[in-house]
Amino acid sequence: MSDSAQPAAQDLRRFLADYRAAYPDDVLEVGEPVSADQEITAIASALAEQGRHPLLLFPQVRPADGAAGVVRGSASTVTNLFGSRQRIGRMLGVDAAGIHAEYQRRARDLRAPQELASGPILDLVQQHNIDLHSLPLLHHFATDRAPYITNGVIIAEHPQQGYGNMSFHRAMLHGKDALATSLHSRGHLWRLFQAAQELGRPLAAAMVIGAHPLFMLAGAARLPLGMDERHVAGGLFGAALEVVRTPRHGIAVPAYAEYVLEGEIDPTEKVDEGPFGEFTGYSSNRSTNNLFRVQSILRRRDAMLVDVLGGNSAEHLNLGRVPRESEMVEKLKERFPSVTAVHYPSSGTHFHAYVALRQARPGEARQIMLGLLGWDPYLKTVIAVDEDVNIMRDEDVLWALATHFQPHRDVVIMDGLPGSALDPSASGIGTTSRMGLDATRGPDFDGLRARLSDQAMTRAQEILGRLQRQ
């Protein structure tokens, strides 16, 4: 396949070329040189202030000076792939409203990876004199301790049972051949690490930095322990993930990845890690302080850096949330057919959800909110509204709250539940309270909505149409 004229379907570069050709207005290339020290985050953040979330390309990145001046590498950088729902929909061939159903349909179609004899990620393989300062690392925020890899998908296998897992973990430059990382979500990689630790062994791991966006989305998938997210990648592609083996530990990584760092997570050593600008919008140093010792650097010729914007950027939130949200929406609609829509607004980081429903029985909104609050470990507040409220818009939900909701009657609060370790308002032991706000109109509501006649609305559109043509 490497000798065919058409670049491979799982290649990020083909995705970028196709996307640019199809949606030139949704791609912004910043041609002038920018510094790896915060300037990429700053440009994305200034655009977001204007309500703009284009895919961002930076062909010329200068290594950072000052505190991060040890970094010498630079590369053409792409970021904000997941900054808009419309773009994520396009990756899946649907509009933004169709993401949940399409994601679930594809993610269920599990396909085992297909091993290739070789692939571009094996273009340049370095196993001696490892120096991570040669990588194109970005310093994202002034409050970050050091340059960070924000797009590190760690692939590892259970030391005895053998099943694979992949998940995102932030990783900080720690030394020539070492990264400091956090397994703070205490998810599946944490379990694999503990199994290796009990055997007194390091955990072999490969960190993939930069691949096709559907591979990245699979890295954020939520699966039961024992199921391998690489199989979800195959489902999302509609074809087996094409992989090659890493030279030292034989871990199957995408053949078209841009960079792969292969090495071991040390069973005992603890290192300083953080603070780092997290999804809450706060800088966090809550970390498991793990050491990832890098033994091989694999890279494509002219490798690009694929970054994920940090902090509470739409990109960071969307990437983490789309798979979880899709699962929750499916589960909730299956159990409660009255639910018409579910939305997790970016304004709520991962902690708020809005649910719209066609209420058939009194109390149903409360029951639905309890379901969602019980199932989703990150949620703190759910607001329920009637189906005519557009839950994609914060202001419409807040209007429903303002006009349909009585605090003494419509609040459900529970305390003493496990919460996100990164929530700065959670207790020292990581517990949180959770709340449901019932902003449905309810059976006794007799407000009459102010409305306009169809005739007047049609006339208004005619008149405004003429004005715009002048």
Ligand SMILES: [Mn+2]
């Ligand atoms: Mn997993």
